[in-house]
Structures are given as structure tokens and as C-alpha cells.
Amino acid sequence: MPRIMWAGVLLALAWGGWWLWAAAAAERAVERWVADRRAEGWQAEYARLDLGGFPLRFDAEVLLPALADPQTGVALTASALSVSAPAWWPGDVTVLLPEDAITLASPEGRATLLMQGARADMQLRPGAALELERLELASGPWSLGGPNGQVLLAEDLSIIMEQDPTEPRRYVLSAGAAAFQPGSVPRAALRVPESWPVSFDSFTLQMRAEFDRVWDRRAVEVSRPQPRRIEIALAEAVWGTLELRAAADLTIDAEGVPEGTLSLQARNWQQILTLAERAGLLPAALVPQAQSVLQALAAASGDPQAIDATLTLRDGLVLLGFVPLGSAPRIILR
DSSP, X not given: OHHHHHHHHHHHHHHHHHHHHHHHHHHHHHHHHHHHHHHTTOEEEOSEEEEEOTTTEEEEEEESOXXXXXXXXXXXXXXXXXXXEETTOTTEEEEEOOSSOEEEEETTEEEEEEESXXXXXXXXXXXXXOOEEEEEEEESSEEEEETTEEEEEESOEEEEEEEETTEEEEEEEEEEOTTOEEOHHHHHHHTOOTTSOXXXXXXXXXXXXXXXXXXXXXXXXXXXXXXXXXXXXXXXXXXXXXXXXXXXXXXEOTTSOEEEEEEEEXXXXXXXXXXXXXXXXXXXXXXXXXXXXXXHHHHHHTOTTEEEEEEEEETTEEEETTEEEEEOOOOOOO
């Protein structure tokens, strides 16, 4: 019996020593990462880092984190971030986002994000690169606001990104938001009638994407991996009488130019075109050209109110059959 007791004591001391060493190493790693980002010209700072969770977890609360990437101009500030992981494998990470305002800034402006019960669960492959195997972001009610009012809001949010076990550079992505709705700012810009539904009936995405390299710590520290193949099984947005669905199979070269096919289904496309013009997404000078193209697509579908067509992207152009409709957009992650 005394031997068992001594073995238990030694095991507890060894585990306690491991926990203290690993916690100190994690704190040093955070400090080193922040210092490295500052050396690269980032704004990277926090007020305090509190560690706890002994003996079974590593729990860290980062108070007043602030990050700004000088290359993209994107910045984030928050009151706190809570990070937690099991002590036996710190690669299963859970990040809890604060329920008060998260401030986002970019060259396009500033926005405020509010999320209830938001958490991100990450599974990282063992190794210094911290290769991403799975990311799941889930939230309750959330809203994105700008200086003039609400921009977007929904009852929930679900985003899942999972690595394909047969090809590490390929990820399966699904996303959706229940009761997704434009806020007061876009509704005013679009001059949406009061009788129009408040929320989208459906707002979902299911796709696979293959990148030029895996997603790992370099995605934050160096540059984002760039897509080289995109397969969209379904992208769907249904809002009142407006319906838009898309599927695609595209390959993308090193310059971001896509080639492949894009299938589109749209109902009441005239209203979609009108809303795009009102929002300033489509310059007035291009409206006649866009209307001619969409009319041709609708005529090919056999229903003047609907579009059901497959477009070909080739040589930097978008084509309907042999008819060029315009330049293909470049697909580059900044």
C-alpha cells in the first residue's frame, strides 16, 4: 500500500511539474509571437495574460487583445479572448469570443461585431507548424454594425472547415445562418419595400477547396494559402421571391484566374439587378450591358423571369457557349 501511495505522489508531482513547465512555455510562446509580429510592423499587443486550469487543462484569458496587419490593413480589438485546451494535448483548442463588442477595421471602414455564445473549436495536427485539421465556428444571435446602423444580423452562425484526410491541402467547407437578414443600412441603400420579408428563407454554402499549401500558422504570420481548385456543390440564397443558386467546378492558376464551369439559377433576376444598381454594386453605365446579358441567359433558359445556365470560364473570360460575357474575376485571398 505505501508503494502505491508513493507512486501516486510521484505521479502527481511529475504531472504538476509538466503542467507548470508547459504553462510557462505557452506564455513565452505568446510573448515571442507578439514580439515577432511587432518586428514585422504589426500592431500586436495585449494588456494581460492570465493562465489557469490546473491540473487537467490550460486556460488562458487574454485581456484587451489588439492586432493589425499592415499588409491588408485589417485590424481587430476586443475586451478579452478565452483560450482553452486539454493539458494532455494542447492542439485541441477552444476559443471563446466575448459577448461585448469586437471592433473590426479595414481600408473600407470600421464595423462592430456582437455575438452571443460564440466559440471556435480547432483541431491542430501535432507539430510546430500547427496545421489545421478542423475548424468549427458556432454562434448564437449575432449582428454586424457600422457607423450608420446595423449591416447584417442572424439568429445563429455555423461554419465548418475540415481537412480532407486523403489530400491535406483540400478542405471541405460548409456555412449557414438561420434568419439571416440585411440590417437597416443595406435595406435603406437598396430601398427595399416595407412589405419585403425581413429575413432570408435560406442562406447556405457547401463546397470543397484545394489550396497551394495547407492552412497552418503561416496563414497568419506570412500569407494566406491561395485556392487552386474550387468545387461548389451548392450556394443558395432565397429572399422573398428572389432566388439565387450556384454550383461550380473551377481550377485557378497562380495569378488567380479561374477556368471551368459555373452553373447559375436565378428567379426574378430583374429585381436582383435593380437591387444591385440601387446598392451601388453595379454602376449605372453598366446596367444596360448587364441587362442584355441576363436577358440572353433567361432567353436560353426558356423563362424570361428565370435564369438557368451554365457558364464557361476560359482564357480569362466568362462565356455563354461561344459568346463572351466579360472578364472572369480573379480569385485571390488577401
